[in-house]
Every structure is written in C-alpha cells, then in structure tokens.
Amino acid sequence: MSKQDIHSYLAEFDDIPGTRVYTAKRARKGYQLNQFAMSLMKEENRKRFKENEEAYLDEWDITPEQRKALLARDYNTLLDLGGNIYFLAKVFSTDGLSFVQAVSTMTGMSVEEYQAMMNAGGRSPVGLRSIKEKN
Template sequence: MTDKPYEDIPGTFVFDADRGREGYHLNQFCISMRLQKNRDAFNADEEAYLDQYPMTPDQREAVLKRDWNRMLELGGNIYYTSKLAANDGINFQELAGIMTGMGREAYRDMMLHGGRPIEGNRYKKEWGED
C-alpha cells in the first residue's frame, strides 16, 4: 500500500481501492455468510470451508481467530466481516465494542454522548505512534 494522508488516523483502516483488492477473497468469504447453507458448512468445518477462498495465510488466521481488527487491516470490509460476526451471534454494536476494546455498554454510552472526542484522536503522532 502506498502512503496516503488518511493512513495517519489512529485505530482506523480506511477501506479504499487498494485495501479492497487486498481483501477480495476475505470479503468474498465473509459475504458468503449471508446464506444459511454456507453458514452451516462453515460451522461444520471452518478449515475446509475456508479452503474455497484463496486468502493469504494472515487473512485465514485472522478469520479463524476472529481477530476483527486484523481482518480490516488485511483488507476486510466492516460490513462484510460483520456477516461473520453475526454468524457467531455478535451484533454490530457488540462487534464495535470488541473492536474498540471498550465492550458493548461502554461503546454504546460513548456513542450516545457524541462519540470519541476529536482532540487527541486526529493523528497517530498525537498518540506517539508512527
């Protein structure tokens, strides 16, 4: 991926054309979870079902470990990866709580009160990260 100005947003993986190409097979797998027959096959044998999708080893590992943030970093689209979460009984609000490390209730409370403050959250350099 090339350097882009929005790569400096802390905790954010912007889904752009490059990330979409990188995550194509991961996203194809995730969107397959919208059909019950596919969920049944995946739940019966995750490894075998994933063999249908030529993901990178890192993508495959992220799926198997349910490493939601890593899936996004590796090209996953949040709306597609949420199909896998739904298969696991995790709704979108719970998923956001998991991904932020806040938990569902704290995440919900934050959002009801205007979301994360912008101060200190604009750039990674504000967090001391590169």
C-alpha cells in the first residue's frame, strides 16, 4: 500500500457516523491529554484534581481546546481531540460515574435508554452508514 493509499484508507474511518477510530494520528494528538488522564490512577492526583481542576490542568501540556473540553466533561470532543476512551475512563471514574453513565452522555440517551439499547445488541446496523453519503 502506498503512502497515499494508507492516508485515503485511514480517512475513511472519519466517515463512520457516531464512531471515532483511535488511529496513530489521534494518539499523537492526544498524547498529553491521555497522560493527564492516566495520572488520575493515583489517589493523590485524583484528590489534587478534585480540589482544584484548573491548577492541576496547568501542570499538563494540553491544548486550550482539550482543557475546555475536560472542564466541561465533553467526552465526544475529547475523543475528537485525541482522547482514548479507556484513558478518559479515569476522568469519569474520578467524578464517580460508571462507564455506562459516562458513555450514555455521549449518545444523547438516558442511562436507561443506553442500557436497553446495549442489552438488545447495540446500535442497529441498518440506517446511517456514511456521513458523506448520508445513508
């Protein structure tokens, strides 16, 4: 596969509605963001973050957009900015949210609606399959 072919192939991932594929490009973009999130594995860091989020975030080389999304707990934007959902789980766990509670906020569904959908097998493969083609 040529260099151009790989870029075209990877660009196709951006056409999947409601999905953010964690690519190497996204990993590079979110490296510092994900390092911050992983720091929350330590109790003393969670405590410092909860006491003063702004001051704790000052210690990390994250972009202004990442900072704003973190403070707003805008998980969809954090994913767009290179966040890895498994690292971001440290953020919502610090807030006392379960994975289901946090992810339901990303879908626009209530926790109950999200759980029911997942228990029924997840999102239907029928429907919107392409952002560009709107089908």
